[in-house]
Amino acid sequence: MDSGDEQDVAESKGKKKRYHRHTPRQIQELEGVFKMCPHPDEKQRMQLSRDLGLEPRQIKFWFQNRRTQLKTQHERADNCSLRSENDKIRCENIAMREALKNAICTACGSPQTSEDSYHDEQKLRLENARLKDELDRVSTITSKYLGRPITQLPPIQPPSISSLELTVGGYGNHGFTPSVDPDHLGIDPPSGPFPFLAISEIDRPMMVELATRSMEELIRLAQTEEPLWTRIGIDGREVLHIETYERIFSRQANPFRSPSTRVESSRDSADVIMNSIALVDMFMDPGKWMDLFPTIVTNARTIEIIMPGMDGSKSGALVLMYGEFVGLSPVVPLREFWFLRYCQQVEQGLWVISDVSIHYPKDSHVSSCTKHRLPSGCVIQDMSNGYSKVVWVEHMEIEEDNPAHQLYHDLVDSGIAFGAQRWVATLQRMCERFACQMVNGNSPRDLVGVIPTAEGKRSMMRLSQRMVNNFCSTLGSSTGHRWTAPAGLNDVGIRVTIHKCLDPGQPNGVFLSAATSIWLPLSPQTVFSFFRDERSRVQWDVLSKGKAVQEVTRIENGQHPGNCISLLRAALNPSNPNEGNILILQESCTDSSGSLVVYASVDLPSINIAMSGEDPSFIPILPSGFVVLPDGRPGTGSSACSSSNPMGRSSGSVLTVAFQIMVSSLPSAKLNLESVETVNHLIGDTVQQIKAALSSLGA
Template sequence: MEYGEGSGGSGRGDKKKRYHRHTALQIQILESTFKECPHPDEKTRMQLSRELDLAPRQIKFWFQNRRTQMKAHHERADNCALRVENDKIRCENIVIREALKNLVCPTCGGPPIGEDCYFDEQKLRFENAQLKEELDRVSSIAAKYIGRPVLQLPAVQPFHMSSLDLSMASYGGRMHSGPSLDLDLLTGGGASSSTTINPDPLPIISDIDKSLMAEVATNAMEEFISLVHNTEPLWLKGPKDDAIENLNLDNYRRIFPRPNYNPNLRTEASRVSGVVIMNSLKLVDMFVDSIKWSETFPAIVSKARTIEVISSGSQSGYLQLMYEELQVLSPLVPTRQMYLLRFVQEIKQGSWAVVDVSYDFPQYNPSRLKVQRLPSGCLIQDMPNGYSKVTWIEHMQVEETNPVNRLYRDFIYSGLAFGAKRWLACLQRACERTASLIMTDASSHDLGGAMPSAEGKRSMMKLSQRMMHNFCWSINPPNGHQWTTLSGTNEFEVRAILYKSTNGLVLSASTTISLPVPPQNVFDFLRDGRTRPQWDVLSNQNPVQEVANIANGSHPGNCISVLRAYTPSQNNMLILQESSTDASGSLVVYCPIDLPAINIAMNGEDPSYIPLLPSGFVITTDGHQEMTDGHHGGSLVTLVFQIQTNSLPSAKISPESLTTVSNLITSTVHQIKGSINASSTTT
């Protein structure tokens, strides 16, 4: 954090601001003091000044700024609570109106005379205003006793739709029949929802629990440091990739014996090292903040939340209890859910260790998939020019209650799905995107429009980053809702899920297919605007023109594109697309967006309110090459299409909409397979 401080001088106009960046140790001590006493007296400030080698004025300003931050944080929390209460009222209103529809008049036997079946917006606003006044009154009374307003609002339960009439769905003469099908309706939407998920119920942390947690974290740190610095006999070079090392389990069990070791659990353990474009302090700050953590790894971290900070001392390190769900970007792979301790400690100057280890709450076990995370994490070492060397270790024990899907079996069993290589590759890509966002001279070109300014490039990057996060979030949305199979063949199944966004109901459909070609070939085919008419059935085989391109990585495939399709009826509609690739896999994500919205972002204005409904592709190796010798690996491609179905939460999804999205995915799969197979045959 930076804090401004006026320089010396008698004239007020002569004063210029200079900034002082506190060290991590200084911030830890200040935070610890603030937690005990937000308003320190002069004696305490002087003592801190001597201890931290800071001027008393700096100490005073730091506490003033910190109190302002806390006040703003509480205000944001209160505003969120009011929004939750507003949504609750709306949901209750819908339920009441649905119930009124089923009433009959006792006199004539007909329907009762009442208001319109849709929302009475003005009435709701009036009711919400009354509730807000009541909440403010109670909050102000509570403030007299605890020093700040406190709102205790009941949790809003997910609102489920009525059963949908889905007796028939057809494509190409094939009929899929069955009983009526319910799609889960989710509340919320977007990347931010991944950080607001609340494991229910939350574990209650006692003082005894905290002391046990500190002991577990300390032991995990010792084991992790030993695993980082040990080579033989603990680590073995991988047969296919020399950069990946696999844990020698027999030697590990001899060195680190565990009395409760379960031999029936499958072990995944790997180590890899690499260089990232970010210094150690920024990386540590990113890892201890659950929101930044999930934003850094949207393709892996489906949900993350800090439950409680156990310790924030400068000497003992930073220890927090977290809830986390890890994902592979496909509905076919269940998420891995766990409570874990994250322990951050500075080993020496410029060298930090971030260690995760599972902490079990048997009564709160949230997962159908039993996962035990043994000491894992990363060692971060500063390098010149703002770079860091990162050594990542990932060590899990997994007990699947259900068989792993056949398409992803090799990918998961090879350790690529949740292993160290994927974590480090995603971190390197995230740091590269951050670096390109900061650089004002990021490479870009346009082909027929005005060249965006530096602010315009940053605005476009932020808009595209939000699109990518929304896409990853949509594959495994919160609250444990499941995908429902709409139709299926021997080759693939089409699945769907329904969720509520700020703009209405969104129907998301997905399928995963296997292709006998390398992932890079599939990525190049899908991201290229010249080959887009071969698979994009909505373009009606019309050519696509790239009108702008912004590079956000060193690989030529890491870029943001603005595309225009030659369709006379959609002259004002463009396509925002980002393609991203790293050693763990690739993404091609796109979203229709109108010309005025693109111009807003290109001009450097705030793009946060621009609505986004992304679709796209996830491309990974199928894992065969890592599991077998002499076999050329293929690709796994997950397609996700999203359509907005109705602006009214009370509306039902028609069978025609479900048939349309199922047919859309089926046609796209056939187009991709035909084009890829034809291309691979000719080469």
């Protein structure tokens, strides 16, 4: 049971059990007392009861639950440590056994069958039996606390020919065949049209070696300058000089690589407002990693922990992960990767996190794009002012059977769409956002007077971040049925995807996601400013029905004035402001890689819940919005991309318009053509209104 919940037992047997959720203040006070005294006496419990407004029985149950929870956590940690040590010893035993089987006599060249080898094998058998007894003993003890048996280790797999390739850069270092039992891992297999992979005992040393070599290469890539890296374009982007790279790292070109395969490589660096320990923690946790890069990573999970790290820290941790990276448009194929992530603390305040792909099995059919993430990642160095300096390297081999639409060709083919600049710009912006979320006071740019407390502000920010995450995830969806209606050579048409959702954070039922993209001969800054200005909203927003929109409150998310959360109100009946109001939650964000304006209609009770500081996780929200990206074509001028000049110079913009609408509140409902026609007209009319409104600005 969660430490924040306490169960009141009913007086009579026939009554239902009632649950009471403690407030954050009560939990904080209880945790503080628990650290000093896990077993308070009756006098202490009575004092806590008076101070916190809880019954003595509630105090007693809370401490009982907390002690049980802590004991369970300790037992699980001890068990994981023992299992890890057991894995290492088993692996060594397997290697020794294979060496004994293949031992050759140096005198005659025949296999050794001496008495020594027989005794060695017997020793190994005795050692394995001892290890099994030790594991059974620990399992029996731990099961008393967990209330269930500990999952046993899988049987030792004999060495076999591998169907899965482990490579650094895909240059032909063949590897292993993992075969996993999802029940053994204790996690659900990743959803999607790909097989679930696993790691045998033989594979682990190979994976450790691969990750180690990958990290060594990443460090050299991060530290070496010309001629390994060269600057191109008006923004001075750094890209690898491939011939120099292959010479330094002794690479041989892959003879099986398709002529259509291209290499995307980039490097960038920046100072971010977060220390190295916090950054490392977010990188190694898939959920936090998605929150840190919501506009890039829309799906991530840890498949298996190869090494848990040393001394309770993340240093030395090695995990097998799955991730999906999106280009924020349905016509830009998302990129899926299985990869090893290795984290290492090089010295005090200096960390390295490296990624390297594991190739897909040939029969996985996960995507129409063959992708290999060569040694990539970042080097994080603590600075004295609480900031960290991050050097980021992205290095991929890409072969696409279904390339991005021609509107995005320049942006994708140049490597900008998924390059280091985009990762670093997003990291800077999100670290600023998290810093603003932790501040108790108000910013000079905030509109105050509506949100009563700092906790209410943070709750609103969490609700808005979930809205943005949902919006980006929808644009990157790789499944579902789409209808396309191209109207011309440069028109991508309207893409429609159907979703069935039962998640608490979205309306239950069936809804449509529809999107289209257009090119505009305006700078990305101009287009973004148009959409984030509430005064221009009446020119395109069908929700406001042509009525003026007023900004009720605003929360800043960073240094750029365009990074903010707004609560908007559209009065449908000006003569009676209290009747027929529509509330709209909107977040706008911009950095050197692009901009978003995401919004959703919300009701007054839901907003009151968030502004009061309560958990907003169960508030249903269905976002729509706009993505503004540079078109990637060479522009005029010489300004480089920077935080003060988002998106730099560009000859134009690519605008993606995306809506979500409810079809039915019943999950079993079927999609009908009328719904498709409705959303087609909705997007078509919105695009026409946008073009008309921007025509006065030069579009």
